[in-house]
Amino acid sequence: MPAIVLSPSLAAVTVCVYGFIAYTAILSFTGSKMFARFDFVGWRQYERLFENPRWITAIENMAIFGGLYIIGATCLGLFIAILIDQKIRLEGVFRAVFLYPMALSFVVTGVIWQWLLNPGLGLEHMMRSLGWESFTFQWLIEPERAIYTIVIAGVWQVTGFVMALFLAGLRGIDTEILRAARVDGAPIHKVYTRIIIPALRPAFLTVFVIEAHLAIKSYDLVVALTKGGPGVSTELPSTFMYSMTFTRNELGVGAASATVMLVSLASIIIPYLYSELRNDRHA
Amino acid sequence: MANLAINHVTKSFGSLAVLNDINIAIEDGEFLVLVGPSGCGKSTLLSIIAGLDEHTSGSITIDGDPVDGLEPKERDIAMVFQSYALYPAMSVEQNIGFSLEMSKMPKAQRLERVSKVADLLQITHLLKRKPGQLSGGQRQRVAMGRALVREPKIFLFDEPLSNLDAKLRVEMRTEIKKLHQRLGATIVYVTHDQIEAMTMATRIAVMKDGILQQFGTPEDIYDRPKNVFVATFMGSPAMNLLPATVVGETLSLKGADAVLPVPASVVAPLTEGREVLLGLRPEWLSLASAGSPSGPSLPLLVEVIEPTGPDVFAALRAGEREIMARLPTGTPVAPGQKASFAIDLSKAILFDAASGVAL
Numbered sequence: 001m002p003a004i005v006l007s008p009s010l011a012a013v014t015v016c017v018y019g020f021i022a023y024t025a026i027l028s029f030t031g032s033k034m035f036a037r038f039d040f041v042g043w044r045q046y047e048r049l050f051e052n053p054r055w056i057t058a059i060e061n062m063a064i065f066g067g068l069y070i071i072g073a074t075c076l077g078l079f080i081a082i083l084i085d086q087k088i089r090l091e092g093v094f095r096a097v098f099l100y101p102m103a104l105s106f107v108v109t110g111v112i113w114q115w116l117l118n119p120g121l122g123l124e125h126m127m128r129s130l131g132w133e134s135f136t137f138q139w140l141i142e143p144e145r146a147i148y149t150i151v152i153a154g155v156w157q158v159t160g161f162v163m164a165l166f167l168a169g170l171r172g173i174d175t176e177i178l179r180a181a182r183v184d185g186a187p188i189h190k191v192y193t194r195i196i197i198p199a200l201r202p203a204f205l206t207v208f209v210i211e212a213h214l215a216i217k218s219y220d221l222v223v224a225l226t227k228g229g230p231g232v233s234t235e236l237p238s239t240f241m242y243s244m245t246f247t248r249n250e251l252g253v254g255a256a257s258a259t260v261m262l263v264s265l266a267s268i269i270i271p272y273l274y275s276e277l278r279n280d281r282h283a
Numbered sequence: 284m285a286n287l288a289i290n291h292v293t294k295s296f297g298s299l300a301v302l303n304d305i306n307i308a309i310e311d312g313e314f315l316v317l318v319g320p321s322g323c324g325k326s327t328l329l330s331i332i333a334g335l336d337e338h339t340s341g342s343i344t345i346d347g348d349p350v351d352g353l354e355p356k357e358r359d360i361a362m363v364f365q366s367y368a369l370y371p372a373m374s375v376e377q378n379i380g381f382s383l384e385m386s387k388m389p390k391a392q393r394l395e396r397v398s399k400v401a402d403l404l405q406i407t408h409l410l411k412r413k414p415g416q417l418s419g420g421q422r423q424r425v426a427m428g429r430a431l432v433r434e435p436k437i438f439l440f441d442e443p444l445s446n447l448d449a450k451l452r453v454e455m456r457t458e459i460k461k462l463h464q465r466l467g468a469t470i471v472y473v474t475h476d477q478i479e480a481m482t483m484a485t486r487i488a489v490m491k492d493g494i495l496q497q498f499g500t501p502e503d504i505y506d507r508p509k510n511v512f513v514a515t516f517m518g519s520p521a522m523n524l525l526p527a528t529v530v531g532e533t534l535s536l537k538g539a540d541a542v543l544p545v546p547a548s549v550v551a552p553l554t555e556g557r558e559v560l561l562g563l564r565p566e567w568l569s570l571a572s573a574g575s576p577s578g579p580s581l582p583l584l585v586e587v588i589e590p591t592g593p594d595v596f597a598a599l600r601a602g603e604r605e606i607m608a609r610l611p612t613g614t615p616v617a618p619g620q621k622a623s624f625a626i627d628l629s630k631a632i633l634f635d636a637a638s639g640v641a642l
Contacts, residue, residue: 180368184382185356198372
């Protein structure tokens with residue numbers, strides 16, 4: 001009976017997810033241009049990929065964006081969760097307020113922040129019209145800085161969700177442990193650094209996996225906020241892959257970039273999952 | 284090691300009093316057990332002694348010094364929690380040494396203290412493990428180690444054995460008692476289990492609804508309960524309570540058509556016709572044999588026999604009343620049999636039927 005219930009979705013997942021992953025991997029070794037062809041060219045598409053300066057920019061941006069996004073959202077989410085966990089009033093209101101950005105799609109988030117950060121419309125315009133004539137905030141249109149605006153928007157959107165995960169973890173900690181720490185004479189910062197945060201390891205795992213995959217697949221945020229620009233300064237692997245595959249008729253290079261993304265994501269997450277789950281079994 | 288005095292301690296939330304004028308004093312090296320049904324305030328009282336909760340009025344002194352308002356770490360106490368409350372991310376060694384680390388003891392000295400305690404509790408082989416890798420009994424030992432390592436003036440135990448299985452509970456009970464005798468430590472121990480209270484304590488405080496019902500040695504509590512609650516809460520099977528009316532120098536048992544003399548322990552003068560409860564522990568009944576000196580006895584019908592190994596519990600019937608008796612194994616009784624049972628009235632206790640207070 002369980003086999004019958006599971007088999008349709010199992011078949012769908014096998015074909016639509018793993019099947020097409022395999023198909024993409026195969027395409028990356030062909031000379032496909034606009035349409036899929038099966039003339040195998042070995043590693044040629046990968047060589048072309050890494051010779052392309054736009055791809056190199058995309059990878060550098062990924063490192064900056066991914067790193068800051070994960071660190072920023074984790075730290076901020078944990079901090080807010082700890083503050084909300086202090087038995088405050090109106091806790092439900094605060095939780096909802098911080099969670100709301102999660103209800104918005106990346107496109108909406110991108111548009112909101114595009115307005116906010118647009119020098120002629122948003123923050124800069126507001127400060128200037130309030131009388132601070134020399135105020136300048138033009139990260140959105142500076143090629144060197146534009147990637148950080150994506151970090152800001154991304155962190156803003158995901159922090160509430162990270163907070164909710166950490167809050168659940170914090171609520172799961174036995175209050176007797178906190179009493180025991182008080183009897184042991186631990187000051188409050190030691191209670192957090194030595195007892196509570198280490199106890200949140202499973203929550204850290206979940207948060208990291210969610211943030212990492214959001215970071216690597218983030219596409220719509222960039223499209224809505226900067227369209228990859230100015231120039232190609234905020235290009236990410238996903239936007240690169242899309243434009244190669246669908247607008248520049250380089251299906252082979254696009255498939256190669258998609259495969260590189262998959263392998264790099266897997267190489268981060270699989271060892272992490274493996275070690276965490278193995279520890280859990282021992283514990 | 285120290286003495287502890289709880290003077291007129293009251294705790295209330297608004298108009299609800301959870302502790303009502305509690306007075307308890309114990310000497311250095313005593314083992315005080317706070318016992319009572321859940322919600323009686325015993326754990327709250329322990330938290331107040333620990334400094335984790337605040338009392339509304341009254342005072343607590345340790346070694347004669349008031350500790351009211353002091354943080355737990357300033358009171359020189361250590362506590363073992365019901366859930367053990369081990370720090371999940373730390374090894375056993377770090378768990379035990381954490382309080383010493385927090386008091387900035389040098390590492391070498393700390394490790395020495397930890398290994399001494401681990402030796403005492405026979406957990407040296409577990410020192411490198413995480414709490415998640417330990418069994419319930421091992422966690423219990425680690426939790427005790429964490430308290431012992433501090434060498435505090437007073438140890439506080441909050442139902443430490445309630446999460447263990449029955450066999451382990453009995454073992455740990457003996458072990459805690461051994462530790463107490465060996466260290467001569469002053470201990471305050473909270474439990475809802477009257478057997479734990481009887482077996483471990485040198486002093487028992489029986490509580491109910493935030494009120495101290497009786498404070499005394501286990502013998503006092505068991506043999507001379509001050510009221511019906513203490514009488515029935517302590518001891519298993521519970522004390523039999525037989526409604527009776529005073530008629531001259533005798534008690535007429537209601538619904539049983541039987542008459543017994545007034546127990547010798549009663550000092551208060553009894554007015555004719557007073558409604559009372561006669562308290563009889565199950566072991567104060569025995570099968571009256573032809574050879575034994577004649578004392579007060581009752582003809583009773585044996586209804587059910589429950590052998591426990593060393594004893595046999597017998598549910599007996601006298602008219603409308605059911606009486607529990609604890610008889611030695613081998614006593615010739617069978618269900619359905621009518622027999623005469625001798626009653627040890629030298630120990631029996633009389634309670635006022637309305638107030639439940641011992642007379």
